[in-house]
Amino acid sequence: MTKTTTLALLAMIPAIGLVLSQDTSAYTTNGATWAQLPVPYSINTTNLDLPESAVEPAVIAGADTWATQSSAAVSLSYTGSSAQTTTGYDGLNLVVFRNASSGSAIATTYYWSSGNRLLDADIVFWDAAFRFFSGSTGCSGGFYIEDIAAHEFGHALGMGHSAVAGATMYPSTSSCNANNRSLDADDIAGILFLYPARTGVPGQIRNVRVVGS
Amino acid sequence: MLRTLFTAFLRVACFFIVISSGHILAQDPPVPLVDRARGSERVVVGRVTAVNPVWQTNEFGDRLIVSIVSVAVDETLRGPAQGAVDVEVEGGTIGELTLHVSDLESFTPGDRGVFYLKRGSRGLLVPHLRGQGLLKLDRSDRVRGSNFTLADVRREARRVQ
Numbered sequence: 001m002t003k004t005t006t007l008a009l010l011a012m013i014p015a016i017g018l019v020l021s022q023d024t025s026a027y028t029t030n031g032a033t034w035a036q037l038p039v040p041y042s043i044n045t046t047n048l049d050l051p052e053s054a055v056e057p058a059v060i061a062g063a064d065t066w067a068t069q070s071s072a073a074v075s076l077s078y079t080g081s082s083a084q085t086t087t088g089y090d091g092l093n094l095v096v097f098r099n100a101s102s103g104s105a106i107a108t109t110y111y112w113s114s115g116n117r118l119l120d121a122d123i124v125f126w127d128a129a130f131r132f133f134s135g136s137t138g139c140s141g142g143f144y145i146e147d148i149a150a151h152e153f154g155h156a157l158g159m160g161h162s163a164v165a166g167a168t169m170y171p172s173t174s175s176c177n178a179n180n181r182s183l184d185a186d187d188i189a190g191i192l193f194l195y196p197a198r199t200g201v202p203g204q205i206r207n208v209r210v211v212g213s
Numbered sequence: 214m215l216r217t218l219f220t221a222f223l224r225v226a227c228f229f230i231v232i233s234s235g236h237i238l239a240q241d242p243p244v245p246l247v248d249r250a251r252g253s254e255r256v257v258v259g260r261v262t263a264v265n266p267v268w269q270t271n272e273f274g275d276r277l278i279v280s281i282v283s284v285a286v287d288e289t290l291r292g293p294a295q296g297a298v299d300v301e302v303e304g305g306t307i308g309e310l311t312l313h314v315s316d317l318e319s320f321t322p323g324d325r326g327v328f329y330l331k332r333g334s335r336g337l338l339v340p341h342l343r344g345q346g347l348l349k350l351d352r353s354d355r356v357r358g359s360n361f362t363l364a365d366v367r368r369e370a371r372r373v374q
Contacts, residue, residue: 030313085273086275086276087273087275087277100273102316102343103340103341103345103346104342104343104345108314108316108343109313109315110277110315111313111315112311114310114311152315
């Protein structure tokens, strides 16, 4: 290694320190949850990148991440496709692909609450700015719907962003990242905080009382 | 030799500023601070003095709560100097109903931040790059949830002048 290279590497140390000293706080929530489960949602599958038949299972897979990978008492229910293109506080939880861009956001979740109750949630994929793929192979310079949906449905369930790199709720992602569809321990802790574990989960026995005859 | 080292250091530091700046954002690829400044009509540092939420229908037909965030400007890093600016930010609370927007910070009076601004479709100032254009500062002038500081923001904004 040359002296110049060595010195250049030494010069990196303060910058690396900036990253290593990052805030280690984990998941965040605003404390609000859905009162009624499962949470119904519809998808407007019209988009610029994929056959509509490919969009539906990809979004559903992203949504199901939270119920299938944790013991949280939470569930989402797909109620069918919708032709609606607008979002708002209208009682319809909608996933829509919009032929528009929004800053540098890949997708945005608009969620409505009153007190500690979530009332409505809509997810917008910014389709004009980014190319979307489904599945787990073939992505190039874009994003898998499954991973983006997993993150956005986390918001729809009341999760905020996490400072844990690698968590599904980490605020940033990179193109073709297929890891967000797998919940991190931090994501699971967050969703369990909002929706404590279902009773009767295999391996859990609670409040057992043996009464003699 | 020193110049080479300094250049190498700057490159590495800029790389980490870009990487770490993704930290506070909605799920999106991070945009370097210098590029945020470059695309902005104004970049100001200031304190929120008032938040006035209103109902609005946007260009897509979405009926949303939008907050008009009034900012007393402490420092102008780009654009014309002005004592105060109003910034339109999606989200807010009207009555008991709150709209949360996943890629945007919400502000309350007293919050201090850096605002990268552009002119929105209604003529009002809006955050450039949405969430990446709104950086909340803590008491020690660190950007909340990130690894960089107001000094980093200033330095990167100056590169655009």
